Amino acid sequence: METLERLLLGHPFFTDLDPAIGRILVGCARNLRFAPGEFLFRENEPANEFFLVREGNVALELHVPGRPPLVIGTLGAGEIVGASWLVPPYRWNFDARAVAATRAFGIDAACLRDKCEADHHLGYEMMKRLLPVMVGRMQAARQQLLDVYGHPGT
Amino acid sequence: MNASVAPDPMLPQPWRVQAVRRETADVVSLDLVPLAGAPMPFKPGQFNMLYAFGIGEVPVSLSGDPADASRFVHTVRAVGAVSGAIAAATPGTVLGLRGPFGSAWPVAAAAGHDILIIAGGLGLAPLRPAIYHVLANSERFGRIAVLYGSRGPAELLFHDELARWRGRLDMEVEITVDHADPSWHGRVGVVPGLIDKVAFDPKNTVALVCGPEVMIRFTVAGLRAAGVADDHVHVSMERNMKCAVGLCGHCQFGPDFVCKDGAVLAYDRIAARLAAREI
Known part of the structure; x- marks a missing residue:
């Protein structure tokens, strides 16, 4: 457990985290490995885990009938995967597939939500870390929508 | 910063297409050689005006190796x-062909x-001439x-060179595309998202x-967030360049003519203007 705590707090998402909060979080965490092609989660499944990638590469995909899935984004070492565990109805909106051999921490979402609810200091700390990531991803998605490399004038 | 130009910068000189390489579905690279004389030196970041006889003239950056005096390469x-x-x-x-014109990457x-x-x-x-210079x-x-993004995998330029550069030990290459299907095993996302994927000292970059x-x-915003100073950031501007020598005013960008003062400009010089709709 000590090793998991040390590794978990070594993840960039938890940089400079109060060790006392880390000790609380580690009770919800586990180590995970995904083979290339393996899904971390599938669309519409319960969003019951929050993933922090340690190594590898994960593609967020949207399945479209009759054509190859559309890759919306990729996430690698040091990044987090999944936000749907944060907001009701706690179901995934996309598929997340390991593109390469991937190691990650999984944090049980119900466990984490309960701890955030019980300890607002912890909850606020998590919000301060999650919100910049979510805003950054929203801005990146907007840039992708702009299709800036498309033909001028079309 | 301007390199030497043809004696009359307004007079197109005849150059012959020596070779054509298809880069993507709608992009080609042309090797050009002059009908008389030899190509003049150019600096990374400079451009030529290329004239399709009877149709018109457009600015096109030089994309070849500045150390290769045998030809000009343009990617169109x-x-x-x-x-x-x-x-x-x-x-x-x-x-x-007229030029080369304009400022250069400060390599x-x-x-x-x-x-x-x-x-x-x-x-x-x-940027490829600058990459050649830096690697040499x-x-x-x-x-x-080198951080590079495109619309999709099929729109990536210079595939073979990207692969070679990725294999070098003295540089990092990160590539992303806006959209892809699962046959693409690289990154999907926008270019600013690559900035924190490579190692650099922001105070000395x-x-x-x-x-x-x-x-x-958006990329400059990412560089700023990473701690790179505005005066260490250089961008290449695109405007409606016609005469290429700062006379006609079509490419005026505030107090600068992009053809003559640019196209490469220090970001701190133009930062306020970049966000202004009225310019």
Whole structure:
């Protein structure tokens, strides 16, 4: 457990985290490995885990009938995967597939939500870390929508 | 910063297309040689005016190796009548050429620094001469990184060179695309998201950025957030260049003529203007 705590707090998402909060979080965490092609989660499944990638590469995909899935984004070492565990109805909106051999921490979402609810200091700390990531991803998605490399004038 | 130009900068000289390489569905690279004399020297970041006889003239950046005195290389995307005619050229076609014109990437001044070369879409072409220069003189630089983004995998330029650069030990190359299907095993996302994927010392880094202006603005915001100073960021501007010598005013950008004072400009010089709709 000590090793998991040390590794978990070594993840960039938890940089400079109060060790006392880390000790609380580690009770919800586990180590995970995904083979290339393996899904971390599938669309519409319960969003019951929050993933922090340690190594590898994960593609967020949207399945479209009759054509190859559309890759919306990729996430690698040091990044987090999944936000749907944060907001009701706690179901995934996309598929997340390991593109390469991937190691990650999984944090049980119900466990984490309960701890955030019980300890607002912890909850606020998590919000301060999650919100910049979510805003950054929203801005990146907007840039992708702009299709800036498309033909001028079309 | 201007290199030597043809005796009359307004008079197109005849150059022959020596070879054509298809880069993507609508982008080709042309090797050009003069009908008389030898190519004049150019600096990374400079451009020529290319003239399709009877159709018109467009500015096109030099995309070849500045150390190769045997030819000029231009990478052209067919988007209109003139660029379409130039992109349709075959070996033997004669085009009119003026220049080289404009300012250059500050590759000499960047020596001793880490260097980030950041390109979006066709913006890799004007940066390729700078990459050639930096790699030929890599011992003069700190860490070298190329960050490149395109619309999709099929729109990536210079596939073979990207693969070679990725195999080098003296540089990092990170590539992303806006959209892909699962057959693409690389990154999907926007160029600014690559900035934190490579190692550099923000206090001692020079960044060269070229691509669509929206991509430039978001990329510079990412560089600023990473701690790179505005005066260490250089961008290549695109405006409606016609005369290429600062006379006609079509490319005026506030107090600058992009053709003469740019196209490469220090970001701190133009930062306030980039966000202004009225310019």
